Amino acid sequence: MSTYQSLSSEKLTVVLDIGSAFTRFGFTTDFAPRYIIRSEVRCKKTNKLRKICDYDSADDLYDMLVELIHIIYFKYALISPKDRPIVIVESLLCPTLFRETLAKVLFLQYEVSSILVLPSHLVALASLANDTGLVVDVGYKEAVVIPVCHGLPILQAWQALPLGGEHIHSHLKSLLSSSNTGIQNLPENFLEDIKVRCCFVTKSSRVEQLEGGKPEYAPPPDVVYPYAGTESILVTGKVREKTFEILYEEDNDHLCLSTMILDAILKVNMDLRQKLAENLVLIGGTVMTLGFKARLKEELQKQLNNDRYKVLNIHEFKFHTLPCKENYAAWLGGAIYGATEFLSMKAISKDFYLREKHLPDWINLKDINNTVSRTL
């Protein structure tokens, strides 16, 4: 759909997914987000770009969200938010302060008519037309695993670790500093570009060979990455192979990406375990890395030999192939739900919000028991 149509159409509903690194938004009629922008706004005092997730206080977050929503509606979407519904795709682990402030901004500042809040892990399955799956979201700040069984997220089985783009960038920086000087002040977007263009996930057999000191073949060629006009950064073959290893190395508690998945499976009913192992759904930008899926499968198979996971009695792991890019799989699910009657049935209306003064939340027992009608 072209931009001029959005200016004239009355029925467009915005679908918004605000991540720690990227914000995706578009309309319920779209197959992909119209725009993916960085989740950052320019600070009025310092004129520097600030990430939304780096807020200092509730007021600071409020101001940043007012700015971000303004950019989304008036620079890109080109429609007025007033008296329109909006679909928000959010992580089930989203901090209460963030979701409450976002609701305040949308209802009080921009006067939207209603908000449909959808859990990202659940809606990510919508494009697969499947109601059971183990959803693994590896984004920028963290990796979150939540099993979804027959359309219900199994909350007691959730697993989260700070394994994502941010962690990989700091690991890459320390690896690069061994062969380059003056890396400490390298802006993060350069690290991200080096990571995406030059680095990849290697096989587990190759890692064993490298550790044993007898690799079967030489490392991939070094890359000279041009930086700041005349300067350059040397990205050695070893660094290219090693950058993503941080995701698969166990920490002091013996936890890593593969153990998170197996721990989540361990916490669900025995009858569902094999089904979840055969319905792994990877979402989030980091899973788009070359070799990520193949290596994760190897690591999962390897972990099954561990005594802790022998009880699982799992024979095979299978991954779904999404009909879209993984970094906007949850957004697409939000657009699918937002295009159905679900929007009018389950959205939180402005009247309800003004009466209750907060968004219903799954962690709040009062909200779970609350039978107050939330219809428009």
Ligand SMILES: Nc1ncnc2c1ncn2[C@@H]1O[C@H](COP(=O)(O)OP(=O)(O)OP(=O)(O)O)[C@@H](O)[C@H]1O
């Ligand atoms: N093709 C790619 N290859 C490797 N990494 C990628 C690719 N595309 C995006 N990424 C990385 O994915 C990360 C962002 O993923 P995503 O957009 O899912 O995060 P987010 O939703 O903003 O964050 P979070 O889910 O933690 O709140 C960034 O670190 C980015 O560098």
Ligand SMILES: [Mg+2]
């Ligand atoms: Mg995300």
